Each structure stands twice: as C-alpha cells, then as structure tokens.
Amino acid sequence: MSKPLISVRGLTKVFGDFTAVNGIDFDVAKGESFGLLGPNGAGKSTTMRILAATSTRTSGTVEILDKDPEKFGPLVRAHLGVVPQQDNLDGELTVSENLFIYGRYFGLSKKFIKGKIEELLEFAQLEEKRDVKVEALSGGMKRRLTIARGLVSEPDILLLDEPTTGLDPQARHILWDRLFRLKEQGVTLVLTTHFMDEAEQLCDRLVVMDKGSIMAEGSPSGLIKEYSSKEVLEVRFGSDRNKEVAPQLAQMCERMETLPDRVLMYTEDGEKLLEQIAAAKLHPTTSLVRRSSLEDVFLRLTGRTLIE
C-alpha cells in the first residue's frame, strides 16, 4: 500500500476546559472515501478544521501529503478543496463570479479558471444559473456551488463537513449522486456526517466518533457485521407499555435496546422473532423488520442515537 495522504496520530484539541478531540488516530489513503460519523459535538468539525490547515491542535501529529498543516498552512491548503458546514459563498456575487474569485485565491490563471468554470457549472448542474446572484439560489444549489467551488483548484483531497445537513431529501439525493461521481473519478473524499444513510452511501471506510474519541473503525458493512445483527425488529407497544414488556422481550433475542418510543430487537431473522412475539400474546401496535444500519452500530457503541 502506498503512503497515506492523511495521517493522524494522537490528535487532541482542547478549548479551555473542554476537550473537543481526544487523542484520535486514522489514515486516509489516496482515492479513498473516508467518513467521520458521529452526533453533533462529537469533534468531527474540529477535526475537519485541523485537517483543512485552518485550526491549530493541542497535541498529536497530523501529516497531510507529508506536511504538517500547522507549519505549512498555505502549502497544504493549495492541495485541498474545502466544503464547510455552513455555505460561505459571496451572496452579492453571481455563481460564476464566486467560482472565478475563488480560483484566483489559488493563484490560477484567468484562462484556466474560465475553462474550469464551464466544467464545474455542468458538474453542479448550475449552467442556467451562471449569472444569477448567489443569494437567489436554493439551499441545494448553494451546496452544489460550494462543492464546485472546492473543486476549482483540482484538489488532491476534498473535505466535506456535513455536506447534506439542512437539505430536503431530493436535494440530498442529487448531491449524493454528484459526490458519488467524484468518488468514481478517484478524488479522495473526507466527509463528516451524522446521517448513517449518507455514511453508508458514500464512505468506503469510516470512523465512528463520540465525545471526541473514535469508538470504532471499518467499512460500513464491516462495522454492521461486527457490532450488530443481520436484522432488526422494531416494535412499538405505546410509550408506557414499552418498558413493561421489555423484560419478556429481552429473553427472545440476542440483544435489545429500549428507546423512549420503540424497542429495537437484534436478531438474525426478524420475521421469525415477530411470530414468537405474537405467540407470546404480546401485541405490538406497530412492527417493522429491517436490516441493521450504522445507526444500530452507533447505538450499540454509545447507548445513544445519532440524532437526538
């Protein structure tokens, strides 16, 4: 295996008496799509800002393309495309002007940028909006433009912080499609998300983060295999009865989580388990058999749900 593009060891970031990131290690290989999955406040964004060479660390080592981002900020940033959590486009300028001035910040020639803009407008499906002021764009369009902007310098690594947070389902799917294309083109992606479906769709490999630490690492399917069962049976008995019947249910499956609104039962065969429940004359008001997801992995690791 060739040398990783990003190498992080013992990374720690402390704000006053709050430890945002607590000694994490990971590598990202060239062409890989790597995710940081965790709830809000897990330390994902702080980690991203350190990777983006715009924030200092308290301790540990970070190497991006063999360079310490703290010592060689501009040099490292020249190789990165950054898509921040909050769109920070210039609303007063048009779509193409935003791409143009951003390209200039990388010292790119006007001729190169002009050609690149055409390519990026097509990629972001914004050709018809090229002369529209950014203020007038929808949330999904702004996101796509922000991603396009991050690509103007043909970066070696694209960093995306919560790329689809705040978007409606349709806009999310368009965006996933675009990111998937980048992945196919071999762009190295590093993204944070608190959506398990996003992590499953886009990441080859991910780390599950909570409270500044890495809880687990692996591929989405590998993590599910390791930390969860094949299927999950979700049953609801009504908020008061959930707890009442819990002890009885617990005997029927390998593992169980009682959430305020529902009970999750981990099993290899959900339908069979449901029959067992019916045979025991417990009648859930609703039931659902589904495959295990990263949400279940997170629940197993932390005892909490991703979105609270």
Added chain:
Amino acid sequence: MNAGIDVKQIQRFGAFYIAGARIRSISKWKAIIAAVDIGNPLFYLISVGIGIGVLVQNHSGTSGTGGIKYIAFIAPALLANTAITGVMDECIFPTIEGFKWRKLFFAQNATPITGYQIATGVYIAAIARAIFSVSVYYILLLIFNVIDFGTSILLIPVAVFGGAAFGSVMLFFAAKIEKEDYFFNIIQRLVIMPMFLFSGTFFPLNSMPIFLQPIGWVSPLWHATELGRAVAFGYKGPSFLLIVHFLYLAIMIAVAFGLSLRQFERRLSK
C-alpha cells in the same frame, strides 16, 4: 495537482486577490456610491458655501480663517472626513461580514490565502474606495471654484492618509468584537460625530476652550485637516508641528494595522 497552483505567487499577490474581490463587491453598489460621493459634497458646498459661509464672511471677513474663504478653510476637513468615513465603512462592514455574518473570510482562508493577506486586502480595498470618493470631492471643489488647482491636489493623499489612520483602528475593532449589536451606533454617535465637530473642522481648534482641544489632538481628522491646510494654503505655524501631524497618523497606522493583522490570523485559526 495539475491546475498549476503557484504558492509563491499567492504569497506575493494574495492580498491583491482579496482586494480585487472586495472591489468587485463594492462596485456592485456603484450607483449608490456615485450618488453618495457626488450628492454629499454638493449638499455641503451648497449649504456651507452659500449659507454659513456667507454669514461668516459678512460677519468677520476672512480674519478668523487665515485669510481664505470660509468654504475653502473647511474643505480639507471635509475631504479628510470623507476619507475617514469611506475607509471606516469598508473596513467595518466587510470585516464583520467576513468573520460573522457570511463567514467569507473562512472561505478565503481555506485556500492558500492567509489571515494577514485577508486583513491587508480588505484594508487596500477600503483605501481604494476612499481615494475614489475623495477624488470626486476634490473635482467638485475645483468645479465650484472653492480651491484652485495646484498644490491643493495634495489634499487627496493627505485626506486618504487620515482616513487610513482611522480606518486601521476600525479594522482592528471590527475584527475584535464578537457582538456587533451596538458597535455601529456607538462609533457613529460617540466617535465620528464628536470628532467631526471638535477637530477644528469648522473653526480653528485653538479658538475652542483648552479643555475641549484634546478631542482634536487625538483625532486623526484634526491631524489630517491641519496637514491638508498646510499643503493647500501654505503653512504659517512651526514646522515641527507638521512632523507631529504626520507622525501621529503614521504611528496610528503602524500600531492599529499591526494589531489587525494579528487579530485576523488569531480569529481565523481559533
């Protein structure tokens, strides 16, 4: 990487890329800027030139203003004040917007551009804007026959120098404050307004009671106005005072701009 990024070139010209983007944004408002930059001087020249100026002249001739027309006497102050408000506006708003409202600075800093370059670029664009406004004003002064063309052209750099001095302080505060809610009101009402009235703008500073004069002494407007009067109308006082005016403004820029650079870098890398 095949886009052809030259980090050395960015290190050299980064501040100008930022200034260029700022000027592009500013020029989106060119109709309003033109209206203000032409309208504002017109109001002053008409009201002061025809109104107050005539009143003063009829009362005491030019004895209180060193032998020059009243409107000409206040012209250097009006130019300096234009530069001051111009640089101030273009330092305060873009900076708060950049750090807080739209976080543009964080986008710029995600590229090879540094905090130092962002601060410098904003400052350069603000000064460019002031050069434009002051030049328009100067041309109107010529058209209205308030001053004669000649050494008076030096009023432009002198006014901009004063504007740059005050603006550098505003650049620092705009980068420093986290809550901007009352900031503009305080600056406008408790700094700009008193400075305008008590900096020897409408009458020589030494005609005021001594306990009010310190307002003028600390005010970059007074220093720029005095320098302007010296270059435009010839100077009659001690020459060391001119050096004091110059040094005061220069030191103000060196200190406040230096602090701004540090503050930009700090806030961006938090």
